[in-house]
Amino acid sequence: MGASATQPERRGLLRSYCLRHPAHCLTRSADPTCARTSDPAMEACHRKPGNPMVGDEAAEGACAEASGASAAKTMLLPNILLTGTPGVGKTTLGKELASRSGLKYVNVGDLAREGQLYDGYDEEYDCPILDEDRVVDELENQMSEGGVIVDYHGCDFFPEHWFHIVFVLKTDNSVLFKRLETRNVAIDYLSHSLASGLRGYNQKKLKDNLQCEIFQVLYEEALGSYKEEIVHPLPSNKPEDLEDNINQILKWIEQWVKDHSS
Numbered sequence: 001m002g003a004s005a006t007q008p009e010r011r012g013l014l015r016s017y018c019l020r021h022p023a024h025c026l027t028r029s030a031d032p033t034c035a036r037t038s039d040p041a042m043e044a045c046h047r048k049p050g051n052p053m054v055g056d057e058a059a060e061g062a063c064a065e066a067s068g069a070s071a072a073k074t075m076l077l078p079n080i081l082l083t084g085t086p087g088v089g090k091t092t093l094g095k096e097l098a099s100r101s102g103l104k105y106v107n108v109g110d111l112a113r114e115g116q117l118y119d120g121y122d123e124e125y126d127c128p129i130l131d132e133d134r135v136v137d138e139l140e141n142q143m144s145e146g147g148v149i150v151d152y153h154g155c156d157f158f159p160e161h162w163f164h165i166v167f168v169l170k171t172d173n174s175v176l177f178k179r180l181e182t183r184n185v186a187i188d189y190l191s192h193s194l195a196s197g198l199r200g201y202n203q204k205k206l207k208d209n210l211q212c213e214i215f216q217v218l219y220e221e222a223l224g225s226y227k228e229e230i231v232h233p234l235p236s237n238k239p240e241d242l243e244d245n246i247n248q249i250l251k252w253i254e255q256w257v258k259d260h261s262s
């Protein structure tokens with residue numbers, strides 16, 4: 001990767017500017033429903049009998065059990081986490097998925113803004129710091145009911161048992177660069193800051209977020225926070241990816257409901 005820092009150091013560095021500070025962020029290569037995947041986590045899950053991702057009804061729930069989703073049996077609908085670097089398409093996918101599946105969509109950044117769920121202010125990045133405990137408290141009731149799609153660019157502070165499946169969206173660097181740069185230009189324009197120095201600040205955020213994606217910070221965080229059997233990368237580069245992802249997740253939800261309806 002060409003960086004001198006060790007992976008934990010890089011991770012710590014990236015966390016400090018990406019994962020804890022929702023406001024500063026300017027902002028697959030696996031097929032979850034079939035066995036033709038190059039993702040080892042998916043492979044492992046597919047090999048298990050009763051994998052809900054492949055519709056084996058004979059021995060339900062190997063992956064759900066592995067997830068620690070102990071309340072799954074009492075829920076009618078699963079909880080889904082969409083995570084990934086800013087700009088990879090979590091909100092685009094989450095909203096469309098919610099509208100087609102009937103599940104409820106929760107954007108943690110919006111929730112925090114609306115409820116002012118912050119714990120101080122980061123001067124360096126000029127943004128509020130998320131109060132993770134209050135976010136968890138705020139979401140606890142609806143998560144225990146099930147049927148919630150959560151969208152956030154961090155995932156290690158949510159209770160592990162909340163989620164039955166975790167998708168980490170991934171975008172190629174060149175594509176992500178264009179998306180984030182477009183945001184930068186828009187934000188500069190809105191803030192009339194082209195000549196004020198804010199542009200340079202935004203460029204730093206852009207670079208930081210690209211590094212976050214390059215080093216797979218969110219994917220590693222997801223693997224470190226949830227059973228790897230339930231963590232799945234999803235490509236999010238082009239509109240066809242969006243459609244594929246939605247269709248695959250809809251199939252997975254359908255199968256989950258079947259598996260948990262008796």
Ligand SMILES: Nc1ncnc2c1ncn2[C@@H]1O[C@H](COP(=O)(O)OP(=O)(O)OP(=O)(O)O)[C@@H](O)[C@H]1O
Nearest residue numbers: 027086087088089090091092236237238239241242
């Ligand atoms: N599969 C896709 N193909 C092409 N463009 C996409 C795709 N998914 C998202 N986009 C575009 O990428 C941009 C960023 O998407 P979006 O806002 O959903 O990302 P995000 O992950 O929610 O970012 P943030 O974490 O900053 O909220 C939007 O302009 C969106 O239209």
Ligand SMILES: [Mg+2]
Nearest residue numbers: 090091092151
């Ligand atoms: Mg978003």
